[in-house]
Amino acid sequence: MTKVLSAVAWPYANGPRHIGHVAGFGVPSDVFSRYMRMAGHDVLMVSGTDEHGTPILIAADEAGVSAQELADRNHRLIAEDLCALGVSYDLYTRTTTPNHYAVVQELFLGVYENGYFVEQTTYGAISPSTGRTLPDRYIEGTCPICGYDGARGDQCDNCGNQLDAHDLINPRSRINGETPEFVETQHFFLDLPALAEALKVWLDEREASGTWRPNVIRFSQNILDEIRPRPMTRDIDWGIPVPLEGWRDNPTKRLYVWFDAVIGYLSASVEWARRTGEPERWRDWWNPPVGGTAGGAAGEGALSYYFMGKDNITFHAQIWPAELLAYAGKGSHGGSPRSLEELNLPTEVVSSEFLTMEGRKFSSSKRVVIYVRDMLARYQVDAFRYFVAAAGPENQDADFTWAEFVRRTNDELVAGWGNLVNRTANLIAKNFGEIPAAAELTEADTALLATVDEGFGVVGELIARHRQKQAITEAMRMVAEVNRYVSSSEPWKLKGEDQRDRLATVLHVAAQAVSDCNTMLSPFLPHSANEVDRVLGGAGDVQPMPRMEEVEDLDGGAGYPIITGDYTAARAWSRQPVVPGTPVSKPTPVFTKLDPSVVEEELARLAGGTAGGAG
RNA sequence: GGGGCGGUAGCUCAGCCGGUCAGAGCAGAGGACUCAUAAUCCUUGGGUCGUGGGUUCGAGCCCCACCCGCCCUACCA
Numbered sequence: 001m002t003k004v005l006s007a008v009a010w011p012y013a014n015g016p017r018h019i020g021h022v023a024g025f026g027v028p029s030d031v032f033s034r035y036m037r038m039a040g041h042d043v044l045m046v047s048g049t050d051e052h053g054t055p056i057l058i059a060a061d062e063a064g065v066s067a068q069e070l071a072d073r074n075h076r077l078i079a080e081d082l083c084a085l086g087v088s089y090d091l092y093t094r095t096t097t098p099n100h101y102a103v104v105q106e107l108f109l110g111v112y113e114n115g116y117f118v119e120q121t122t123y124g125a126i127s128p129s130t131g132r133t134l135p136d137r138y139i140e141g142t143c144p145i146c147g148y149d150g151a152r153g154d155q156c157d158n159c160g161n162q163l164d165a166h167d168l169i170n171p172r173s174r175i176n177g178e179t180p181e182f183v184e185t186q187h188f189f190l191d192l193p194a195l196a197e198a199l200k201v202w203l204d205e206r207e208a209s210g211t212w213r214p215n216v217i218r219f220s221q222n223i224l225d226e227i228r229p230r231p232m233t234r235d236i237d238w239g240i241p242v243p244l245e246g247w248r249d250n251p252t253k254r255l256y257v258w259f260d261a262v263i264g265y266l267s268a269s270v271e272w273a274r275r276t277g278e279p280e281r282w283r284d285w286w287n288p289p290v291g292g293t294a295g296g297a298a299g300e301g302a303l304s305y306y307f308m309g310k311d312n313i314t315f316h317a318q319i320w321p322a323e324l325l326a327y328a329g330k331g332s333h334g335g336s337p338r339s340l341e342e343l344n345l346p347t348e349v350v351s352s353e354f355l356t357m358e359g360r361k362f363s364s365s366k367r368v369v370i371y372v373r374d375m376l377a378r379y380q381v382d383a384f385r386y387f388v389a390a391a392g393p394e395n396q397d398a399d400f401t402w403a404e405f406v407r408r409t410n411d412e413l414v415a416g417w418g419n420l421v422n423r424t425a426n427l428i429a430k431n432f433g434e435i436p437a438a439a440e441l442t443e444a445d446t447a448l449l450a451t452v453d454e455g456f457g458v459v460g461e462l463i464a465r466h467r468q469k470q471a472i473t474e475a476m477r478m479v480a481e482v483n484r485y486v487s488s489s490e491p492w493k494l495k496g497e498d499q500r501d502r503l504a505t506v507l508h509v510a511a512q513a514v515s516d517c518n519t520m521l522s523p524f525l526p527h528s529a530n531e532v533d534r535v536l537g538g539a540g541d542v543q544p545m546p547r548m549e550e551v552e553d554l555d556g557g558a559g560y561p562i563i564t565g566d567y568t569a570a571r572a573w574s575r576q577p578v579v580p581g582t583p584v585s586k587p588t589p590v591f592t593k594l595d596p597s598v599v600e601e602e603l604a605r606l607a608g609g610t611a612g613g614a615g
Numbered sequence: 616g617g618g619g620c621g622g623u624a625g626c627u628c629a630g631c632c633g634g635u636c637a638g639a640g641c642a643g644a645g646g647a648c649u650c651a652u653a654a655u656c657c658u659u660g661g662g663u664c665g666u667g668g669g670u671u672c673g674a675g676c677c678c679c680a681c682c683c684g685c686c687c688u689a690c691c692a
Contacts, residue, residue, distance in 0.1 A: 012692050053692055124690060137691060153689090165690090187690085215619065219687075222618055231690060257692055310687070353620085354686075391627075396620065397685070404627070411641065415654055423651035430650075470629085473639090487656040492649070589652050 001042050003302035005285045006033040007265040007346075008047035008087070009312060010095070013074040014055045018369045019384070019400065020355040020362040021309075022085055027388040028352060028468060029307035030087040034523035034543060035463040037088075038573035044285050046268035048093040048100075049075040050261040052239040052254070054135055058175055067238045071096060076561055081372040083548050083563050085381060086526050091272040092546075092563035095240075095264055098555035099274070103267035104260060105243040106340060107327055108232075112244070114335025116195065116326035117188040118229055125153070125165050125180035126235055127173055131252050133235040134165075134173055134180045141168030188242070189229035190259070195322040195331040196227045202321060202345055211465070213395070216310075216351045220317035230319065232259040262320040265306075266343065274554055275564075287341045303347040309354060316349045350466050353393040358401050358606065368606070370400075380592055382525040383409045389472045389524045402599040409594050417479050417521065418591035420486070424510045425535045425587035427491050435511050435537060436504035437580035445509045448485045452478050452516045453575055459520050460573055468524075475520045482513040511536060511578045518542065519571055531590045537582035542571045 009025040011017050033045045051071035060070040075094050082092060094100070111117060125134040136153030143151035144167045152174075153165030165171060166182050173180055192199075203224065207217050232255060233242055239254030247253050269282040289301045306316045322331075328342040329335025337343075354361075360368045375384050387408050392398055428435060438445075455478040462471035491510075494503035515536060522529035526543035534540040546565040553559060 010692095014692080050692070055692065122690070133690070135691060136689065219619070223688085226617085226688095234690070256690085261692080311692090313687085356685095399627090401627095407627090407641070410652095414652065419651055419654045421651095423655075425651090427650050473629090476640095483655060484657095486650080487648075490648080490650090587651095591652080593652055593654095 001040055003285050004033075004036050004041045004043045005265070005269070005302060005304035005344075006036075006043055006045035007304060007306045008045065008089070009306075009308035010048055010050040010261045010264050011078050011082075012053075012055070013049045013051045013071045013078065013094075014059050015074060015364060016077050016371050016373060017081060018362050018364070018371050019375050019388075020357070022082070022087075022372055023355040023388045023392045023398075023400075024309040024352040025307040026082060026085055026087050027385050027392065028350070028394070028466070029305075030085075030526075031389060031468055031523045032305065032307070032350075032463060032466065033088055034526060034567075034570065035460060035573065037567055037570045038519075038523070039460060039464075040572070042284075043090070043567075044269060044272065044282075045088060045090050046092070046265060046272060047089055048091075048095060048264050048268050049078055050257070050264070051075065051095045052260055053257055054133070054138070054236065054238075057132070057236070057238050058138075061175075068096065072560070077373070079548060079561050079563055081376070083546050084376050085372065085385070086543075086545060087563070088526075088544070088546050088565055088567050089563045090565070090567075091268050091275070093264075093268050093271055094560060095261060096557075097267075097271065097553060097560070098557045099271045099553075100264060100267040101240050102555075103270055103340075104240050104255060104263045106338065107263055107266070107323065108243055108255065108259065110327040110338045110340070111190070111323060112188075113338070114326055114329045114331075115333040116191045116331055116335075117232065118191050119186060120189050120229070120231075121184050121186055122231070123166070123182060123184055124235070125171075125182050126185075127175070127178065128181045129176065129178060131235065132237065134175075136165040138174045139165045139168065139171050139180055140174050141171035144169055185235055187231045187233045190232050190319070190322060190326065191229055191331070191333070192227045192318070192322055193229065194333050195325050196224060197332060198325045198330045199227075199318065199322060200224055202325075203317070206346075206348070211348055213351065213466070216313060216317070216349055219310075219313055220349070223314060223318060227318070230258060232256050258315060258319050259323065262315055263323070265320075266340075271554065275551075283341070286343050288344055302344055304344055306346050306349050308349075308351055310351045313349060313351050316346060316351075321345045348466075353395065353397045355393045356397060356399045358603070359399055370602075370606075379405075379409075379594070380528070382528040383413060383591065383594075385524060385526075386413050386472070389468050390476075392469070394467075394469050402602040406594045406596060406599055409591070412476065414589075414591045414593045416476060416483070417517070418589060420479055420483050420517075421514055421532050421535055422587055422589055423486060424507070424514050425584055427486075428507050428511060428584045429586045431491075431503060431507065432584075434584055435578050435580050435582045436508050438505045438508035439501035441505065441509070444485065444489065445505060448481060448509060448513055451481055452513045455516070455520055456574055463523065472521070472524050475517065475524070478513075478517050478520065482510065482517060485513065486510055508578070508580065511584075512575070515578050516575055519573070519576065522571065528590050535584075535587045535590065536578065537584045541569060544569050 008029040033043050037043045056067050060067040127134050139153035142149050234256050235252050236254050237251050241248050273279050273282040285302045324343045328337045357368050362369050387405050459471050459475050489506045491506045518532045522542050529542040530540040533542045544567045546563045
């Protein structure tokens with residue numbers, strides 16, 4: 001049994017999440033985590049809501065509430081959505097807890113004491129009225145290159161050139177129109193060049209493992225060439241204070257997101273351990289064994305997998321590991337870790353590509369979007385999960401279209417898998433009312449059982465290697481095999497008393513094969529796996545589900561909702577023999593077939609949204 | 616500007632290190648069956664694998680150039 005950390009990207013609290021977000025990190029991380037538990041590993045799956053930063057402040061101002069109130073509201077919404085999606089977090093928490101603050105500040109002090117911060121004076125824009133940093137993208141003005149008046153501080157939308165905000169002619173804040181003030185300000189930069197060599201050693205070792213997706217490892221290696229110090233603090237009042245004299249009480253200096261959200265993986269693990277009553281237990285997933293290698297292969301300690309979209313590769317393949325190395329004192333300045341001890345680097349950065357929507361990029365402002373909440377309100381959660389697993393942005397950008405969603409659901413989920421469950425249960429209910437015992441097996445029977453049994457190895461291996469599209473395709477191939485078996489065995493023709501044994505055998509074998517397919521599909525389709533289990537007379541406990549819980553803060557802060565759950569009872573990843581005599585009654589269909597008209601309805605909804613949101 | 620991805624049957628896509636690699640699913644056509652949400656099963660696929668060169672005994676698969684899409688690169692999170 002290996003300790004496996006599933007570290008899932010932290011959704012940003014500026015609003016509800018759309019299906020593109022959860023297609024990239026939510027579903028894939030859950031499929032992987034559920035499978036690893038079934039395969040007998042000790043999985044710790046953590047994530048939470050990322051609540052700090054400028055966009056939250058701006059959204060809060062617009063909504064007329066405080067940043068914390070807005071974050072509270074969105075944290076709850078996002079958690080509800082992820083819970084409804086069935087993502088099996090051991091802990092889904094947030095970044096505004098005292099626990100997170102403490103872990104972040106501890107990490108800061110470790111990095112600071114080891115000498116991996118450099119103080120630099122920068123020249124940046126602030127808002128005169130608030131004193132907050134004005135990120136380049138929030139400044140607009142006339143492009144010095146092409147003269148376009150709507151250029152943003154980071155880039156001109158007209159000529160495409162990248163700009164420096166203080167080169168803009170007649171710059172103004174996009175937030176309130178005021179003229180930004182360019183001031184000198186002092187900040188801490190993470191000395192990434194001092195960590196580059198250690199990062200390279202780690203990446204080379206990871207590359208040699210051959211497990212990372214080619215584009216991810218290549219990208220990670222490439223960005224090492226242009227490595228430079230990155231600011232870890234900024235002028236803002238919404239974030240985690242810098243734990244140093246002269247900084248701690250300065251209301252306008254806060255830690256930057258690169259030194260905040262990513263540390264959540266660690267702080268959430270700590271919070272999880274504290275909540276279990278064994279506060280040091282997080283170390284099983286984070287500290288390398290004595291004499292072992294951080295982030296090493298199986299047998300050398302815990303494994304850690306980070307799930308995110310491709311826009312986050314830099315943070316997880318460079319900045320986060322650099323912070324861990326700096327804390328441990330593994331860079332060119334040397335040093336040693338403090339109380340957290342040496343921490344494991346990522347075993348694998350599992351980055352997905354992007355999902356597009358009917359051929360266009362998701363855009364909340366342009367209303368090219370479907371929110372997780374709306375999707376789950378109108379359609380079966382596992383129909384959506386099936387689409388993501390089978391046609392998601394695993395290797396390359398993928399397009400979500402309603403026509404394809406309906407087709408996948410109707411032709412593959414309903415007609416392929418759902419119908420197999422239904423016809424099998426119907427035949428059993430009608431002829432025996434319970435799962436019959438098998439008599440003598442024919443060659444066809446044993447062949448089918450062998451084929452399906454082999455599926456566990458094939459499908460499992462593919463999931464472990466993060467090839468979920470191929471994995472679910474393979475599982476569905478098993479489904480087709482069973483459909484073929486039922487059709488060619490023609491149990492409905494076995495009517496005579498002398499054929500009773502044969503009928504019982506065929507239906508027993510079919511029930512076993514369906515049960516096996518259900519087990520194999522359950523990481524992808526956890527909700528319906530439980531329903532299918534009930535259809536076959538089981539208890540419906542194939543896949544445990546996460547739950548929302550209102551908890552007290554551990555350190556006296558305000559209470560908040562979390563997602564958690566007990567997943568120890570997940571079915572094992574292997575054939576579980578069906579039990580003859582288990583009652584099976586006439587089934588009700590598990591999956592709902594979609595009327596083709598939903599395509600037009602949803603497209604009309606999109607078009608309407610576009611018109612409404614124009615501007 | 617730099618880095619990277621994709622362009623394979625009407626549609627969506629598989630094709631690992633070059634030699635049954637010209638494939639799968641859907642759609643279309645024909646047939647079988649009736650247990651099942653008209654579901655299932657069987658049969659049926661001549662697409663110059665974006666274009667032009669090159670390397671090789673042999674190239675979707677390697678190299679070069681080019682043409683189309685697209686992504687990443689930000690004192691965004």
